[in-house]
Amino acid sequence: MTDLAIPGLMDRRRALLGPNMSTFYDDPVHVVRGEGVWLWDAEGRKYLDCYNNVPHVGHCNPRVVQAICAQAAALNTHTRYLHAGILDYVERLTATFDDPLNTAILTCTGSEANDIALRMAEAMTGKRGIIATDATYHGNTTLVSHLSKSNVPAVGFGLGQYLRHVQAPDSYRIPDPDGQHFAAGVQAAIDDLERSGIGFAALIVCPLFLNEGFPTQAEGWLRPAAEAARRAGGLLICDEVQSGFGRCGSHFWAHQKQGVIPDVVTMGKPMGNGHPVAGLVTRADIMARFRTSFRYFNTFGGNPVSCAAAAAVLDELQEKDLQANAARIGRLAADRLQALAQKYPVIGDVRQSGMVFGAEFVLDRDSKTPAPAYADRVVNRLRQRGILLSKLGRHKNTLKIRPPMPFSTAHLDLLMTTLDQVLAETPVAP
């Protein structure tokens, strides 16, 4: 069952797309079909997708596909003409937010949305200093790519001068039950920006700290950091590209779980179930300031097909009650992972927030020494057994399990049974 096409595909990738283009897994997967929580490779092998958050309501969700087809066949144009699609969608979207978050810009990518959010912060404050965590990722434009410490670009028009990184939260190693320690880090970064003359414009965080390893946090944990940002006259930007649209289970947006009302919320990946649509929601005063500072127009942003895809995602989430499913499956997943932690000392910590869950691997529970190579072996062995997931976190040793939202107890059982087998077969020392 070896896919003989793979070496050729890898060679073509290098030649056509350039070097240093990462693929998942030591043995990359050549995908050809998707349905619900399943992917199939070119040899007909079926994989349980426990990783992809973009196909939020399931790969090739029929309702979303039908919405795209119907609208693409009727009209696809831009927002310099009047069309009800974008208005109907933004009305529904902003209704999921607390007041006063009631205006939106639609873009094509989360990167574009974050790029605008940072300019909104500059427009509102007249300052340029941005604070992010030291284990985050917020996108790929010249400005936004500087926010990723793991990827501070060698070049980038000198914008790195405006960024300050704070230590990412880590509930397993850095006790911070009420978020005061994190807030103190934010305050120190604010002080540094003010001292340097750059000034403080915004704190940008994923409210689940998903790339950081989704630390365990009580509701309202982000409040002290948000208050520090506001006290200093800056904006709080919540990047909900990964955490939004019901994934955290308890709330539709993860910032609601965190007990804060951000100034700007950005979103993307799951918004159109893979159709390139993204955007941001903000207050009317921030929107007005931005729109009078820039003549922003995005040719594809908010086009009728994108809005139809995004509206179908909302329909599907509501009709299937997928947010409640995320809460329920997430709790069951945490229980199953805790049971595995009883059996396998390599599991140092179990973390879960709705339909995001994972286990942190350590060489030793006392020292909590991260075991990223072990995580790699587990991820690759799971892939060989038809289970797709990944790893992430401050120490790159945490399983990242973040399946499409229609993930069921049967799917969870298959995942956990296979994980149990893989852990049993994988020695901690290679």
Next chain:
Amino acid sequence: MTDLAIPGLMDRRRALLGPNMSTFYDDPVHVVRGEGVWLWDAEGRKYLDCYNNVPHVGHCNPRVVQAICAQAAALNTHTRYLHAGILDYVERLTATFDDPLNTAILTCTGSEANDIALRMAEAMTGKRGIIATDATYHGNTTLVSHLSKSNVPAVGFGLGQYLRHVQAPDSYRIPDPDGQHFAAGVQAAIDDLERSGIGFAALIVCPLFLNEGFPTQAEGWLRPAAEAARRAGGLLICDEVQSGFGRCGSHFWAHQKQGVIPDVVTMGKPMGNGHPVAGLVTRADIMARFRTSFRYFNTFGGNPVSCAAAAAVLDELQEKDLQANAARIGRLAADRLQALAQKYPVIGDVRQSGMVFGAEFVLDRDSKTPAPAYADRVVNRLRQRGILLSKLGRHKNTLKIRPPMPFSTAHLDLLMTTLDQVLAETPVAP
């Protein structure tokens, strides 16, 4: 036949999307359906679309719609898995370029592509100075938005310091038959950047100078400016977001008409006929330098549905021979416009390059005083008569006629007959 929904739609736009969101025409069009070169409004009124270049192979082109539907129903995922779609497409795309332009990055928007192209220039040169014309537009990211002089943002993280504008070419007012005058402007900007210590990284131009008013230029006109850029060690970036995919008639890419091989070519709008797909093509050495300086990844970029849409556009262009149609209709259009210029002294100049054509309005042929208000009146009156087009250019007085590529002689006849009537009825003094 008044669309009573329009005031409500305008109010909802302001409330949901913010102020200062431009719409076309004094009396905005509420579109609901498109087919080929036609758009319909909510009252059932039909409009001849002489403006939109995004629906390149026609609104709701059945082949493109079918390709999107089929692929969206089969699989839509990202490039960290292997999939032949992006490789097959990039192979076909790069085959339309001259050597050594044989590698590509796919993005979602032309803005993202230009944002990368400028970073490639910085990565290759170690410098940051960018030169663009003073009447251009290259997109909406923080970095790229600074290139538009008409829209230099009040805020934008200080990136304006790296930009220098050169006077846009203007074949009607600034004699420059061989491009030497423009090249001298580029050289002066290079010298200024070098003197200031910023250094010169790239010259970025649309090879048709479309926003500038698509001046009449002999083949090879851009060569002297390109040579100045190369001599100074900088890159030539051709932004073919508007000019590419056969629109210029004589060539598939407008830089080929200009007799230059750029270092980077960016593209977008027509690439997926409205599906959000864009990208750039460059040399292997530039790609390698960029990919080792950045870990660039774009979640939606190059996904299987985007590639299917883009491949269907290439199929449609080839099968219907739409590049040849652009050349033929363009020539006929220029003849018809010249005939109108005989009748109406307000037409100071006629310009055309393939399926891009227009007339520049002046108050007086001797002084060549631009008549932008007249152009506005003509554009709005044509809209009332069911003909959609716009205006642009250095003086905002030039009709911008840039229809979908399947525009026929019958469509051209309807456009020109109506334009004749409108010019007859529209006094130069209001």
